[in-house]
Structure formats: structure tokens, C-alpha cells
Amino acid sequence: MLKLLLPLCLSLALAGCGKAEVQCSDEAAREVVTDLMRDQLKQRVSDNLSNDPNAAGAIGPSKIKAAIAKLNFMVDDIRTSKEDPNSTKRHCTGTLKIRFPVEMLNNANKSRSALAMTSVSDFADASGVERAADNFTTELNFSIQPTDDGKKIFAETDSENAILPFSAEILVSDLLNPAIEGAQRQQQIVAQQQEAESQAALDEQRKANLALAQTENKLAVQVIGALWQSLPADTREQLLPLQRAWIRKKNADCRVEAAGTSTDPSELETARLGCETRENQSRTNWLRQYQNPESDGSEGYNQ
Numbered sequence: 001m002l003k004l005l006l007p008l009c010l011s012l013a014l015a016g017c018g019k020a021e022v023q024c025s026d027e028a029a030r031e032v033v034t035d036l037m038r039d040q041l042k043q044r045v046s047d048n049l050s051n052d053p054n055a056a057g058a059i060g061p062s063k064i065k066a067a068i069a070k071l072n073f074m075v076d077d078i079r080t081s082k083e084d085p086n087s088t089k090r091h092c093t094g095t096l097k098i099r100f101p102v103e104m105l106n107n108a109n110k111s112r113s114a115l116a117m118t119s120v121s122d123f124a125d126a127s128g129v130e131r132a133a134d135n136f137t138t139e140l141n142f143s144i145q146p147t148d149d150g151k152k153i154f155a156e157t158d159s160e161n162a163i164l165p166f167s168a169e170i171l172v173s174d175l176l177n178p179a180i181e182g183a184q185r186q187q188q189i190v191a192q193q194q195e196a197e198s199q200a201a202l203d204e205q206r207k208a209n210l211a212l213a214q215t216e217n218k219l220a221v222q223v224i225g226a227l228w229q230s231l232p233a234d235t236r237e238q239l240l241p242l243q244r245a246w247i248r249k250k251n252a253d254c255r256v257e258a259a260g261t262s263t264d265p266s267e268l269e270t271a272r273l274g275c276e277t278r279e280n281q282s283r284t285n286w287l288r289q290y291q292n293p294e295s296d297g298s299e300g301y302n303q
Contacts, residue, residue: 022146022153024092025078029144032155034073036142037096037164040157042068044168045175052172059175067171072099075140089145096140098167105134108173111180120170127166138163206266213273220280227287235290250279 022029045064074097082091109120117123124131129138142157228236228243254275261271 021088022144024080024090028153030075032153033075033142033157036155036157037073038068040164041167044164045171048168048172058179063175067175070101070104089143091143094140095137096163097135097137098163099135102134104174107177108170111173111177114180114184124166128162129166136163210266210270213270217273217277220277224280224284227284231290246283250276
């Protein structure tokens with residue numbers, strides 16, 4: 001049970017034995033109960049922040065107090081659940097309603113989303129707290145008792161009331177929103193830098209791959225060209241129509257093969273050249289069967 005003493009501003013009626021008396025629904029009773037809830041909420045928020053790595057000690061008591069001051073606490077539908085004619089203590093039940101600023105709820109939702117947590121509404125449902133727009137309500141059991149001199153009210157509330165941990169979580173999410181958004185922005189900057197560095201490395205790799213493919217292709221063309229020149233003239237004349245048909249097929253096949261490898265122009269060209277190099281090398285091996293070391297090399301070869 002949580003306890004709080006508050007000076008009693010309203011006049012208290014005198015009960016039997018000369019003792020002051022206060023009723024569950026008295027305005028002074030409502031005030032002491034809501035102040036008790038505020039104090040307990042402040043302690044819960046402070047405890048939660050002290051254990052949260054996102055807080056990093058940047059949120060002090062003044063910020064917590066200012067955030068709680070934005071909340072509107074109301075205790076309605078109050079009724080007396082138990083009383084003792086020989087005691088001034090009253091056991092009471094009512095409905096506690098806390099209204100949050102819309103901006104605070106929006107900030108809390110942003111923070112919770114960034115941390116992969118449930119929304120405020122879903123969290124309220126899981127906590128057993130009813131929501132209607134920006135109002136959150138739950139049943140509250142409390143007791144009140146005036147001091148013998150009638151100058152103060154002594155109050156106790158149920159420490160297990162679900163609305164306290166719920167409200168503390170929402171306040172923490174709101175208070176941490178600037179830090180969480182700042183961390184997200186920093187992560188985005190780092191991710192963009194890493195992406196730029198990765199893209200630069202990839203571009204450099206593509207250039208190197210293309211340069212190598214061009215060099216290898218040039219060498220393969222030179223080899224098959226030299227071999228063609230070494231063939232006997234009558235052999236070249238006989239093979240020329242077949243060789244030209246092969247060249248057309250090779251070019252068409254390699255364009256199709258390259259098209260399925262990438263959408264990047266540099267990678268497409270690298271793949272096309274690689275295909276042509278492979279086909280030229282294979283054709284070179286095939287042509288060697290017609291090679292005559294004593295050929296005069298008078299017939300040209302067009303790739």
C-alpha cells in the first residue's frame with residue numbers, strides 16, 4: 001500500500017469521539033489520491049529511466065516532473081466500499097482516469113515502433129487499461145483517513161494498480177523519443193556512408209573486371225586471328241562461310257547470355273566479353289585440326 005499525507009483544505013465534519021471525518025468522494029480526498037498517484041508515477045518513471053540504456057542519464061527529475069504535469073488525473077464514480085463506525089478510515093473504490101496529451105502519445109508510439117515494441121493501444125489492452133481516445137482508465141481501490149486534528153488526510157492506494165506501470169512506460173517512451181530519433185538519424189548516416197563506400201568499392205570492382213575481360217578478349221581474338229592466318233589458303237576458303245556463320249551465332253549467343261547476368265551496363269559488357277573469349281578459345285582449339293605450319297597466311301580473318 002502506498003501512503004501520502006496532504007494538508008486538508010476543506011472543513012472536516014466532526015464525528016463521534018471528537019474525531020474529524022472525511023468521505024470518499026470529498027474533493028480533498030480526490031486531491032490527496034491523485035497527488036499520491038503522481039508521486040508514485042514519478043518514482044516509477046525515474047526507476048525505469050535509470051535502467052534504460054537509451055536514457056544515458058540525460059533525463060533528470062525536472063523533465064520527469066514537467067512531463068507528469070502535462071497529465072490530467074481524475075477520480076470519478078467514487079463509492080465507499082467499506083467503513084467502520086468506530087474508525088474514521090474509509091475504504092473506497094473509484095475510476096481513475098489519466099488523460100495524456102496527443103503529442104505525447106504520438107511520440108511514445110514512434111519510440112515504441114523504433115524499438116519494435118507494441119503500440120500504445122495494444123500495450124493498454126495487454127495491461128488491462130481501458131482507452132478512449134487520449135483517456136486511459138482503470139478501477140482504483142484506495143483508503144483515506146484524516147489525522148486526529150483534522151488538518152491532514154492520510155491516503156493509501158493499491159500499489160499493484162495496472163495504470164501506474166502502464167503510464168510510466170508511456171512517459172518513458174515519450175521522454176526518450178528525441179534520443180531514439182537522434183540515434184536513428186545517426187544510424188541512417190552511418191548506413192548511408194557504408195552504402196556509399198560499398199558502392200564505390202563495387203564500381204571499382206566492376207571497372208577492374210571489365211578491364212580484365214577486355215584484355216583477355218583482345219588476346220583471344222589475336223590468337224584465333226593468328227591461327228586463321230596460319231591455315232592453308234584453300235582451307236580458309238573452304239571454312240570461311242562456316243566461320244562467318246559461327247561468328248554470327250557466337251555474337252548472338254553471348255548477347256543473350258550476358259543479358260541474364262545483370263542490369264548494370266559494365267557487368268553486362270564484362271559478361272559478354274567473357275562469353276566471347278570462351279567461345280574464341282574453344283573455336284581456336286577446333287581450328288587447330290586444319291592448321292598447316294607451311295601455310296603462306298595470305299587470307300584474312302574477320303572477327
